Amino acid sequence: MNTTVTTRTLQRVIEGLATSDGAGVKLRRSLGQGQGSRLDPFLMLDEFSSDNPGDYIAGFPPHPHRGFETVTYMLDGHMRHEDHLGHVGELKSGGVQWMTAGRGIVHSEMPQQEQGRMRGFQLWINLPAKEKMKPASYRDIPPSEIPVAALAGGGTVKVIAGSLEVDGSRVAGPIQGLSTDPLYADVVLPAGAVFSQPLADDRNAFLYVYEGSATVGPPEAPRPLKSQSAGVLSPGSRVEVTAGTDGARFLLLAGRPLREPVVQYGPFVMNTVEEIEQAITDYQSGKFTQAAA
Numbered sequence: 321m322n323t324t325v326t327t328r329t330l331q332r333v334i335e336g337l338a339t340s341d342g343a344g345v346k347l348r349r350s351l352g353q354g355q356g357s358r359l360d361p362f363l364m365l366d367e368f369s370s371d372n373p374g375d376y377i378a379g380f381p382p383h384p385h386r387g388f389e390t391v392t393y394m395l396d397g398h399m400r401h402e403d404h405l406g407h408v409g410e411l412k413s414g415g416v417q418w419m420t421a422g423r424g425i426v427h428s429e430m431p432q433q434e435q436g437r438m439r440g441f442q443l444w445i446n447l448p449a450k451e452k453m454k455p456a457s458y459r460d461i462p463p464s465e466i467p468v469a470a471l472a473g474g475g476t477v478k479v480i481a482g483s484l485e486v487d488g489s490r491v492a493g494p495i496q497g498l499s500t501d502p503l504y505a506d507v508v509l510p511a512g513a514v515f516s517q518p519l520a521d522d523r524n525a526f527l528y529v530y531e532g533s534a535t536v537g538p539p540e541a542p543r544p545l546k547s548q549s550a551g552v553l554s555p556g557s558r559v560e561v562t563a564g565t566d567g568a569r570f571l572l573l574a575g576r577p578l579r580e581p582v583v584q585y586g587p588f589v590m591n592t593v594e595e596i597e598q599a600i601t602d603y604q605s606g607k608f609t610q611a612a613a
């Protein structure tokens with residue numbers, strides 16, 4: 321048995337770039353700026369954060385997806401999801417919507433507030449080839465279903481997907497059993513506190529700091545990571561993050577890589593160009609919204 325512990329180092333930083341999507345929602349994109357800024361199985365991470373309704377009020381009117389999963393995590397605000405299957409979901413502060421687009425979904429994501437802060441994230445996770453055409457599904461997860469554990473060194477960790485061993489007890493999020501086995505954790509650390517956790521070394525992992533700053537890696541090789549930046553971690557069996565002088569809030573994401581070709585055309589993510597052409601044809605001919613054959 322190999323018992324060597326290797327602490328993951330900060331391998332690459334992807335600064336969030338200001339952009340807009342939907343009908344003009346301002347956001348910051350880190351993963352997914354281009355083909356070279358993905359981290360298998362993660363395709364994209366957007367942060368939206370504004371107190372100005374003009375930045376978010378237009379929302380995301382009806383649009384399609386095929387071939388992957390979208391995960392929306394609201395820190396502040398209220399959005400309503402509606403889709404062609406008749407689902408309506410109210411996404412409020414602290415809640416998560418986990419949507420598997422599979423073979424096709426047409427949905428909208430619209431703000432239900434005319435003022436105040438809207439803040440959160442949308443993460444895109446790829447599906448393996450054999451699951452890209454499964455039926456669409458989604459799950460709304462209220463804050464009450466998301467466990468939060470206190471960390472011995474100060475701070476808290478919230479686990480949305482996968483699980484973490486926190487001070488000897490397992491904290492398991494509501495999302496389990498997916499092929500990519502994602503870990504999605506939201507960590508809050510006071511100034512100087514250290515978050516140190518085992519993380520299976522066959523997983524790709526990254527951090528996204530959204531408040532404060534942090535240093536990442538073993539004490540002998542710490543590297544700084546500032547806010548609004550994604551930090552891709554090297555292979556290793558442990559992750560160690562130390563909060564800066566203003567503390568740190570960050571997402572920790574890890575998943576099993578698929579190691580399959582990725583061909584993306586906007587909201588369609590498949591394995592080949594032919595499958596993308598098929599997705600466009602199917603969408604244009606209304607097949608996404610027809611009942612399953």
Ligand code: FE2
Binds near residue numbers: 383390427429
């Ligand atoms: Fe969407």
